Amino acid sequence: MATPSDRAVWDTLLDAARRVHRAHPVLSGFCAFPTDLTAQPVTRTRLPAADLFATETGLYSDQFAELRDAFVAAGSLANWQEAYRDTDIGQDFRQRFGYYCLIGENGAFASDQMRAWVVYMPVHLWYTWHHHPAEEIYLTVAGEAEFMRQGAPDVVLRPGETSAHASNQPHAMQTHDHPVMAYVIWRDKFGGPLVLSQH
Ligand code: ZN
Numbered sequence: 320m321a322t323p324s325d326r327a328v329w330d331t332l333l334d335a336a337r338r339v340h341r342a343h344p345v346l347s348g349f350c351a352f353p354t355d356l357t358a359q360p361v362t363r364t365r366l367p368a369a370d371l372f373a374t375e376t377g378l379y380s381d382q383f384a385e386l387r388d389a390f391v392a393a394g395s396l397a398n399w400q401e402a403y404r405d406t407d408i409g410q411d412f413r414q415r416f417g418y419y420c421l422i423g424e425n426g427a428f429a430s431d432q433m434r435a436w437v438v439y440m441p442v443h444l445w446y447t448w449h450h451h452p453a454e455e456i457y458l459t460v461a462g463e464a465e466f467m468r469q470g471a472p473d474v475v476l477r478p479g480e481t482s483a484h485a486s487n488q489p490h491a492m493q494t495h496d497h498p499v500m501a502y503v504i505w506r507d508k509f510g511g512p513l514v515l516s517q518h
Contacts, residue, residue, distance in 0.1 A: 368417025380461035452511030
């Protein structure tokens with residue numbers, strides 16, 4: 320059972336995400352913020368990236384400081400996920416890449432309308448090419464990263480900027496001298512797998 324204070328942390332985060340999402344024309348045009356949300360219990364897990372996230376100092380953001388801080392605060396309560404567990408994605412990625420769910424499986428809220436996660440990458444980390452059936456948008460909340468999409472120019476995205484990925488369009492990310500925190504949403508095909516691309 321979550322304690323009332325845990326639930327308050329999640330509610331604060333949800334409110335911050337809702338405000339940012341609804342105020343952002345690209346996000347709200349892609350998918351309306353869910354109206355069917357229900358709270359669900361979260362099993363806490365800890366991965367190495369969660370500790371890096373808790374002590375990260377490089378996530379600059381003026382306009383989204385409230386959402387950034389809410390994602391950090393909930394990080395100590397979250398079910399951190401291990402991506403690509405059964406692949407050869409590499410030790411550095413396993414040790415330093417982090418994400419947890421806000422809305423969806425393992426997240427603090429359930430919805431049939433949308434999925435939402437936070438993704439965190441420390442400096443100088445490569446997230447190799449991957450794809451999935453779901454249509455997706457990344458919003459850079461804090462820090463910055465270089466975003467790559469098959470068929471599009473590589474771009475460095477800073478707070479407020481987005482990268483949209485069509486169904487099964489391969490994409491990748493690289494952090495350079497700054498870490499990045501991104502709010503990631505799916506609007507459909509929720510069950511689909513994450514697949515490493517042959518690129
Ligand atoms: Zn993706």
